[in-house]
Amino acid sequence: MAASFAMQSILASSVAYGASVKRTNQFLPLQYAPSLQRYSTMKVRCMAGEDADLKEQPKPISTPPRPRLSTKFSDVLAFSGPAPERINGRLAMIGFVSALAVELSNGQDVFAQIGNGGIPWFLVTSAVLSLASLIPLFKGVSVESKSEGFMTSDAELWNGRFAMLGLIALAFTEYVKGGTLV
Structure with a gap:
């Protein structure tokens, strides 16, 4: 050297x-030693050819490491945390489908369903779904890591939002109409 x-x-x-x-x-x-004279007007330029060997190989795409999810109770259930909107959306999806199913089978509107024993069913369903949603989050598993193909985490969020709006619209329409929707 x-x-x-x-x-x-x-x-x-x-x-x-x-x-x-x-x-x-x-x-x-x-x-x-070579005895070349210095030429100040001479300029040297270099351009790479279009040979296949000279082309740059594409660099592998590396994904940045995801930050570790916090498993603290206050972080998971924070207003902007991963749990509240997902749990509310899941409850709204089940509530909207069950409200329509009971209305079609029994002919009761949403308020009659709540008055005729719907509150205990709502409390049990809320507790089971909340626990089922919180356990993976407290273990550090993100919702995005389990979303593939057609069932993505964004689709679940949007379906939950539409179900919340649908449940409110169903209750409001039945209240204004004074009876069942169907």
């Missing part, structure tokens, strides 16, 4: 300044 550096320094000084430069290295006599 030292020999390579010495050779490069000799050649560089001889080419750049001509042969009139004093010899800076005692290992190589001056007669072996």
Whole structure:
């Protein structure tokens, strides 16, 4: 490596300044150094060809590491946390479908369903779904990691939002109408 550096320094000084430069290295006599004169008007340009070997290979795409999910109770159930909207959306999806099913089978509107024993069913369903939704979050499993193909976490959020709006619209329509929707 030292020999390579010495050779490069000799050649560089001889080419750049001509042969009139004093010899800076005692290992190589001056007669072996090239004696080219310096041309200030000469410019050297280099362009790579379109050979297949010279093309750059694409770099592998690496995904940045995801930050570790917090499993603290206050973080999971925070207003902007992962649990509240998902749990409410899941409850709304089950509530909307069951409200329509009971209305079609028994002919009772939403308020009659709540008055005729719907509150205990709502409390049991809420407790089971809340626990089933919270246990994976407290273990550190994110909802996005389990979403694939057609059933994505974003689709679940949007379905839950539409179910919340549908349940409110169903109750409001039945209240204004004064009876069942169907």
